[in-house]
Structure formats: C-alpha cells, structure tokens
Amino acid sequence: MKLATFNINGIKARGEALAAWLAEAAPDVVCLQEIKSVDEAFPREGLEAIGYRVETHGQKGFNGVAILSKLPLRDLRRGLPGDDGDEQARWIEAVVEGPRPLRICGLYLPNGNPAPGPKFDYKLAWMARMEARVRELLASEEPFVCLGDYNVIPQAEDAKKPEAWVTDALFLPESRAAFHRLVNLGLTDAVRARMPGPGVYTFWDYQAVAWERNNGIRIDHVLLSPQAADRLQEVGIDKAVRGKEKPSDHVPVWVRLAD
C-alpha cells in the first residue's frame, strides 16, 4: 500500500498539478494539507472519477485537510481531540480497509510564527494534544501512520541554511523538542530512517529563488507506529513536482507498506 502526504497550498489552484502527480505516482491513500477550501467547494468530482474516495475537513480561506483513498475508509474523525474550542481544520483520521487495516492520521501542524506570541503558544499546545492522541493510539497497539506538514525542522541538517531559521517557530528548540518527544514515544521518522540527510528537503519557499538555489527545508514527515514500521518497504520524495508548472511550495512524501 502506497501512502502519501502533500501540502497542496490551495486545492482550487492546484487541480492540474495534483491530477498529474496522482496519475504518475498512483498512491492508494493521500493526505492533503492547506486545501484552503470549505467542504462544499472542494473539487471532488475529478478525483472520484479516477477512483478516489474523498473526505475533507475544510474551513474558509486557510488550513484544511483531506484524505483521498482508493480503499474504503471507516471510523472517520475530523479535528484533533483535546480542545473543543479549536476551530482550525488541521486533523483528519480514518482506518483504511486494506488486507490489513491501517489507521491514517493526516495533519497540518500550526506554523507558530511569530514566536514568541499566541500563535507559538497555540503550536505548542497543539503538539501536546497530538502527543496525547498518539499515546492513545500506541496503547491500542493498532498499526497507524501520521502523515502531514508538521511545520518542524527536526535537525540542522534538515535545512540548507539552518542559521536562517534559528528564531523561526519551525526550528526553535521548543518546537524541535516537542517533535522529538513525539518520535521518542516509539514512532519511526520514515524519511530519516531510509533517506538520511543532509540535503533531503520537502519545501522550498516561493520567495528569493529558493528552489533554484535548493534552499529547502524538511518539514513534511511520515511517522510510523511500531506495527506500521514493521511493514515499511520504501520511502520517497517526489522532488521533481516542485519544478513543474504552477507548483505548490511543498512536494509529496510517500511510503510503501506491505499489504
């Protein structure tokens, strides 16, 4: 089973780029972030026509996540538990009904800038809530995968210019510590495990010719539960997508697990 995460930065602006990548990569399950659309406006028909079930958790203008799946889904959940007052659409979860069931968590972790400030506080609180959800899932001993835009640069080698990020919420010690706490619960960073850095990136800013200079960062991650890690076969980053027409500033990251 091939699972991918792709921050598409606006589903309405990315229809062609998404369709072209799906045709080439043929993932079974895709977690999308930053759909920037309400559920009713999500262009689902074209995706359904090529065999994907579409589940969205959107909001107006910003954020928004979705799951595309060629396989049936059950136990669909929208929103990260732990704060009933949180209106931001950043978490979607479901169990994929393959030969062996697999739980998928698609996430768009808060950016957190500027730091310090309320947005950074929200990021850290959100990460604490995610840790609580991951602890629950680990206790259940079911296989699961958390895919998405984590907005965290885990280590200096995950940035072309780490010195440019030292005061940024993506690289501040508190953000990195929270990410490492999550991983150290017993998850496997699939890209780190199979594609050791430096020089492995998933995001290049639109500004300052970052792509042309390969001034990237690694912030899109796939974390595997122990039972899912046992099934890991292959990992990839579809970097070429960033060089095509009207690209997202992120590229797809994928894993292949034994069925």
Place this chain on the structure above:
DNA sequence: ATGGTAGCGCTGCTA
C-alpha cells in the same frame, strides 16, 4: 535590515 512570492477572496492575513 529589508523584501522577496503565492493563495484566498476582495482587504489584509497567512505562510
């Protein structure tokens, strides 16, 4: 130190 780009949606916010 500044400003550089893109998406959404219509003004400025978010990243």
